[in-house]
Amino acid sequence: MLYSLARLLLAPLLRLIYRPVIRGRGNVPRRGPVILASNHLSFIDSIVIALLAPRPVHFLAKDEYFTGTGVKGALTRLFFTAFGCIRVDRRAHRSAQASLGAAEQVLTSGRAFGIYPEGTRSLDGRLYRGRTGVAWLALATGAPVVPVALTGTDRLQPVGQRLPRYHRITVEFGTPLHCIPSQPEMRPAQARRAATDKIVQAIGDLSGQEYAQVYGRTPEAGPRHT
Numbered sequence: 220m221l222y223s224l225a226r227l228l229l230a231p232l233l234r235l236i237y238r239p240v241i242r243g244r245g246n247v248p249r250r251g252p253v254i255l256a257s258n259h260l261s262f263i264d265s266i267v268i269a270l271l272a273p274r275p276v277h278f279l280a281k282d283e284y285f286t287g288t289g290v291k292g293a294l295t296r297l298f299f300t301a302f303g304c305i306r307v308d309r310r311a312h313r314s315a316q317a318s319l320g321a322a323e324q325v326l327t328s329g330r331a332f333g334i335y336p337e338g339t340r341s342l343d344g345r346l347y348r349g350r351t352g353v354a355w356l357a358l359a360t361g362a363p364v365v366p367v368a369l370t371g372t373d374r375l376q377p378v379g380q381r382l383p384r385y386h387r388i389t390v391e392f393g394t395p396l397h398c399i400p401s402q403p404e405m406r407p408a409q410a411r412r413a414a415t416d417k418i419v420q421a422i423g424d425l426s427g428q429e430y431a432q433v434y435g436r437t438p439e440a441g442p443r444h445t
Contacts, residue, residue, distance in 0.1 A: 222275055222303035230270040237375070237385070243392035244273045247365050252326040253395070256353050256418050257367035258346055258426050259335035263376040263383055264369055268333050269302045271390050276333040277325050279318055280304035319352055326360040333367075336419055339435045340378055346419065346428035347435035354414035357398035358407075364418055366393035368425030391425050 233239065247253065255276055257268060265278045284299045285306045286292070299306075307321050308314065325332045334356070336349030357364050371388035398414040405413070423430055 221297075221301050222269075225301040226270060226275065233267075233270050238387060239267070239271060240387070240389040241271055241391075242389070243394075246392045246394055247273050247331075248363065248395065249274060251329055252360055252362035253331045254326070254353065254357055254362050254364045255331060255333045255367050255392075256336050256364050256422065257333065258369055258422050258428065259337050259340045260344070260369055260373035261340065261376045261378065264335070264340075264372050265304070265333065266302055267369065267372060267388065267390060268367065272331070272333075272392070274331055275303055276331045277303045277305055278333045279307045279321060282306055282308040315352070319355060322352075322356055323360060326356060326362045332356070332362075336415060336422070337435045341373075341428075341435055342378060344373060344428065345431040346423045346426065347431045348433055349415040349419040350434070351408075351411040351415045353418055354398055354411040357396075357414060357418075358410065363395035363397055365395050366418060366421035366425055367391070368393070368422055368427075370426060393421055393425050396421060 247255070255268060255272065257264060269276050269278070280299045284304070285296050287295050305321055305325065307318050322332050322334070334353050336353045337347040338350045339347075341347060353364065356362065368391045369388065370391075371386055374384075374386040375388055376383040396418060398417075419430075
């Protein structure tokens, strides 16, 4: 209910202040499980999608955001709860499997789940190689994947900046993809890799980003090649 209230109150405010360009909302199924797979440029991306998508979208958020103490901890917990984030302990053993399990529960309950195939924010504006969790979810649940392209959120809230500033953004929802192995004899890992590459290509076709062909990096680590 808190997320519904946040969408009701904050979505019109976001539209009024930032006048975002939104395309392809009709491509998002209004009912049933669906995966929204987006490029990732800024911390604010999840908020933008959560408020501007035509239906509620749930993202995973690390456990620390829900366990803080004092006023700051309470406000942080309220913030992430208000935007429909689902708590997951990424420090635990088999954290990747736990994250996928939580996402699968969202989809099997008929809700929409948001994910960034790149796995981390792009630090240079390029589109990086996707990790195969998005395809695992699509193949395991049968949920269609809607590619999403965000433009301008890296200027709205650049990496490292605490508060957003004014900059117009664009959100485009693409045609849903159905992840079915093109070759029945494909091994599961091959099918996941092929489906992930197809999803990332669809995101790139919408965003116009240069494709980096390597995995993205965080400020603490360099890119990993395959």
